[in-house]
Amino acid sequence: MPPAVVNRDDRGRATLRAVRIEQPLMLDGRLDEDVYEAVPAAGDFIEQLPRSGVPATEQSEVWVFFDDRNLYISARCYDSHPEREVVNELRRDNSNLVQNESISLILDTFYDRRTAFFFQTSPLGAIRDQAVVDDGANENWNTIWDVKSGRFEKGWTFEMSIPFKSLRYAGAGPQVWGFNVRRIVKWKNETSYLSAVPASYGTGAINRIGVGGTLVGLETPAQSINLELKPYFVSSLTTDRTAAVPFSNDLTKNVGFDFKYGLTRGLIADATVNTDFAQVEEDVQQVNLTRFSLFFPEKRDFFLEGLGIFSFGGVSSGTIRGANGPTDPEVPVMFFSRQIGLSNAQTVPVRVGGRIAGKAGHFSVGALNIETGDKSSAGAVATNFSVFRLKRDVLRRSSLGIIATRRAPAVGNDGSNLLAGADANFQLFDNLEVSGYYTRTSTPGLKGNDVSYRAKVDYSGDRYGLYGEHILIGDNFNPQVGFLRRDDFRRTFGQVRFSPRTKKSRTIRKLTWQADVDYITDAPATVVQNRELKGEFGIEFHTSDRFWIDYRRDYEFLPKNFDIATGVTVPKGGYDYQSLNAYYTLGQQRRVSGKVAISLGSVYNGTKKEITYTGRGIVHSRFAVEPSITLDWITLPYGDFTVRLINTRVIVTPTPRMALSSLLQYNDSAHTLTSSVRLSWEYIPGSQLFLVYSDGRNTFAGGVPGLMNRSVAVKVTRLLRL
Structure with missing residues (x-):
C-alpha cells in the first residue's frame, strides 16, 4: 500500500505519494489553492552539510501533484531570516545558482538508479535543468517546463509544472520513480535533503540517484504521438x-529544422537539416603554456540531447570535464561532438544528421550519423561522422558497454578512421568505484601501437580518500571523432586524502591534507616524460570561503624544441622545476566574490610568476559583472615574456x-x-x-x-x- 503522504526507512530515505488533481494548478507561486490545505506536505528534511544526519534548521514543505498532462511540484521554504537570503543569479542553467538560496529535485523516471532529470529554482524563479547519467550531469540539456516563485513573511514558495512529454520514462500507467529534493540555505551554508544523503557526496549529492527516495502513486498518460518540430x-x-x-559585409540567409520523435517513451529519434549555430556563445579564452591542446565544452543544442549516453570509460563526451576524478585531462574522449561542424576555429556547415538515443529496458543505446559540407577557408572537406554506443545495466548501479566511431574521409587521408572499444563501470557500496576500458583505432597509414586502455579505482569517503589509475595510449592511437590531449604515453597516478570535519570550531568546517604521485613514460616505458610529486593542504570555512595551498616538484622531458611564445623556443631535453601555489575563494554571498590564485616557481631552467583572479561583482540581483584576469611573468635563458589575458562579462537578466x-x-x-x-x-x-x-x-x-x-x-x- 502506498503511504498516506510520506514515510521513511531506517536509512532516512523517503517514499512520497503523488496526488492526482482534477484541475491544473494556476502557476503563480502563491500556494493558495484548496489542495494545499487538503493534502499534507512532506517535510522533515535531513541535513547533509554541515552536520550530516540531523534535522534541517529551516523547515521545508513539499507537495507532488499530477493530472493527465503535467507533473506539479510545489514547496514552501521557511526561513528564520529571509532578509539574509543570497539571491543574485537569474541566468538560465547557470551553475552559480548552487551558490544561491534554491530548491533542486531529481526524477529517476526509469527507477534504474542510473539516469534522471534534474530541475532547480530559487526565490527569483530561476530555471535550471540537467540530464543525469551515471551520477554525472549534462549541464547544457534543456527541456520545456515552467516555474513561478513567491514570497511570504517567513520565507519563499514556488510552483513548478513539468509536462509528461518533456520527460522520458518506461511507459504509460502507474509509475514508481526515484525522487529526492535538495534545499540550499546559502546564508547559513547549509544543505538538506528530503531523503538523507552522505556528507561525502558533497554539493553534487543530488545527482547520486542511488541514495534517493521513491515517488509512488503517479500515473502517466496513455501513449500518444510524441513529435517535435523546431524550424x-x-x-x-x-x-x-x-x-x-x-x-566584407557578406549577407547570408538560411532556414533549417530539428525534428524529434519518440519511438517509445524512453527512446528518441532526432534529425537535423542545415543545422546553424549562430546562437552559441563565444568560447572563453585560456592561457596555455604547455605543448598540449586545450579542451572546450560542447554548447550546441542538437548535440546535447542524450549526450551522457555517449560517455565512455567514465569520461564525458563533450560537456564540462573534471567531474570524474583528478586525472581527466589525460584521459581521451572517444566521442567528442565538437569534432563535428567545427574546423580550425571556424564553423563548418552541417548538412543533415540523425540520432537515436535513450533507454530500452536494461539497455542504454545511442546512434548518430551526421554529414558535414566542405569549407575551404577552414580546410574542411565533406565528411561523414558515425557513432554507436550501447550500455547494459548490471548489478545495482554498474554497467558494461561498447562503442564504435567512424570518420570518412579521415583527416588528411582518403580512407576511414575507425574506433572500437569496450568499458566497464562498477559502483560498489556508497563510495567505491572500479572502472576501465579498452579501445583500438584504425587509420590508413598507421600500423600497430593503436591501443588505449585504462583501469581506475576510486574510494571517495568523506574523511578518507584513495585513488589509483593506470592508463596507456599508443603512439598511433588516433580517435578522430574524439579528443586526445597527447599520445604515446603510459601513466600511473596515485592519490591519498585525509579530510576531517571539525566539531567545535565556529570558523573552520573542514581540513584537507592530500598527496599525489604522477608518473608518465612513453608507451613502451623506456623514457620518462613527466614526473610530479604534490602535497596539498586546504581549509573550508563555514562562510563557504576556501583556502588551498600546494607544493609541487616536477620533471618534464621535451622530445623536441617547444615554441612557448613568439620568438622564445625551449630546447628539447629534460627539465626539473618546482612551484608553490596558493588559492583563496570568496563565497558568493558577498557583493564581490571569486577566486584569487598566486603561483611562484621555476620552469624550463627559468622562473614563472602567475596571478589570476576570476570573480563576480553584484550590482543588482539582475545585473552582474564577471571579470577574469591572468598575468604571467616568465623569465627563461632563451628569452623573457609576459602573458596578459583579460576578459570581462557583463550580464543583465530581466527575466x-x-x-x-x-x-x-x-x-x-x-x-x-x-x-x-x-x-x-x-x-x-x-x-x-x-x-x-x-x-x-x-x-x-x-x-x-x-x-x-x-x-x-x-x-x-x-x-x-x-
Whole structure:
C-alpha cells in the first residue's frame, strides 16, 4: 500500500505519494489553492552539510501533484531570516545558482538508479535543468517546463509544472520513480535533503540517484504521438579580413529544422537539416603554456540531447570535464561532438544528421550519423561522422558497454578512421568505484601501437580518500571523432586524502591534507616524460570561503624544441622545476566574490610568476559583472615574456528566460581584442530569439586595433510540439 503522504526507512530515505488533481494548478507561486490545505506536505528534511544526519534548521514543505498532462511540484521554504537570503543569479542553467538560496529535485523516471532529470529554482524563479547519467550531469540539456516563485513573511514558495512529454520514462500507467529534493540555505551554508544523503557526496549529492527516495502513486498518460518540430530562420552579415579570400559585409540567409520523435517513451529519434549555430556563445579564452591542446565544452543544442549516453570509460563526451576524478585531462574522449561542424576555429556547415538515443529496458543505446559540407577557408572537406554506443545495466548501479566511431574521409587521408572499444563501470557500496576500458583505432597509414586502455579505482569517503589509475595510449592511437590531449604515453597516478570535519570550531568546517604521485613514460616505458610529486593542504570555512595551498616538484622531458611564445623556443631535453601555489575563494554571498590564485616557481631552467583572479561583482540581483584576469611573468635563458589575458562579462537578466550578455577579451600574447554581445529570449518555452554581434581585432600595430572579423546575426526558432 502506498503511504498516506510520506514515510521513511531506517536509512532516512523517503517514499512520497503523488496526488492526482482534477484541475491544473494556476502557476503563480502563491500556494493558495484548496489542495494545499487538503493534502499534507512532506517535510522533515535531513541535513547533509554541515552536520550530516540531523534535522534541517529551516523547515521545508513539499507537495507532488499530477493530472493527465503535467507533473506539479510545489514547496514552501521557511526561513528564520529571509532578509539574509543570497539571491543574485537569474541566468538560465547557470551553475552559480548552487551558490544561491534554491530548491533542486531529481526524477529517476526509469527507477534504474542510473539516469534522471534534474530541475532547480530559487526565490527569483530561476530555471535550471540537467540530464543525469551515471551520477554525472549534462549541464547544457534543456527541456520545456515552467516555474513561478513567491514570497511570504517567513520565507519563499514556488510552483513548478513539468509536462509528461518533456520527460522520458518506461511507459504509460502507474509509475514508481526515484525522487529526492535538495534545499540550499546559502546564508547559513547549509544543505538538506528530503531523503538523507552522505556528507561525502558533497554539493553534487543530488545527482547520486542511488541514495534517493521513491515517488509512488503517479500515473502517466496513455501513449500518444510524441513529435517535435523546431524550424529556424537565420540571417547574418559577416566580414573576415583574415580569410584566404577576404570579404566584407557578406549577407547570408538560411532556414533549417530539428525534428524529434519518440519511438517509445524512453527512446528518441532526432534529425537535423542545415543545422546553424549562430546562437552559441563565444568560447572563453585560456592561457596555455604547455605543448598540449586545450579542451572546450560542447554548447550546441542538437548535440546535447542524450549526450551522457555517449560517455565512455567514465569520461564525458563533450560537456564540462573534471567531474570524474583528478586525472581527466589525460584521459581521451572517444566521442567528442565538437569534432563535428567545427574546423580550425571556424564553423563548418552541417548538412543533415540523425540520432537515436535513450533507454530500452536494461539497455542504454545511442546512434548518430551526421554529414558535414566542405569549407575551404577552414580546410574542411565533406565528411561523414558515425557513432554507436550501447550500455547494459548490471548489478545495482554498474554497467558494461561498447562503442564504435567512424570518420570518412579521415583527416588528411582518403580512407576511414575507425574506433572500437569496450568499458566497464562498477559502483560498489556508497563510495567505491572500479572502472576501465579498452579501445583500438584504425587509420590508413598507421600500423600497430593503436591501443588505449585504462583501469581506475576510486574510494571517495568523506574523511578518507584513495585513488589509483593506470592508463596507456599508443603512439598511433588516433580517435578522430574524439579528443586526445597527447599520445604515446603510459601513466600511473596515485592519490591519498585525509579530510576531517571539525566539531567545535565556529570558523573552520573542514581540513584537507592530500598527496599525489604522477608518473608518465612513453608507451613502451623506456623514457620518462613527466614526473610530479604534490602535497596539498586546504581549509573550508563555514562562510563557504576556501583556502588551498600546494607544493609541487616536477620533471618534464621535451622530445623536441617547444615554441612557448613568439620568438622564445625551449630546447628539447629534460627539465626539473618546482612551484608553490596558493588559492583563496570568496563565497558568493558577498557583493564581490571569486577566486584569487598566486603561483611562484621555476620552469624550463627559468622562473614563472602567475596571478589570476576570476570573480563576480553584484550590482543588482539582475545585473552582474564577471571579470577574469591572468598575468604571467616568465623569465627563461632563451628569452623573457609576459602573458596578459583579460576578459570581462557583463550580464543583465530581466527575466529567467531573457538574458543580455557581453564578453570582452584581450590577449596580449596573441595580439587580439575580441568582443561579443548576445541577446537570448525564450519568448515561449522552447522557442527562442537570438541577436548576436561579435568582432575580433588585431592589437599588434598599436593605436586603434584593426578589424580582423565581424559578424551580426539574428536567429529565430519556433518549437511545434504535437
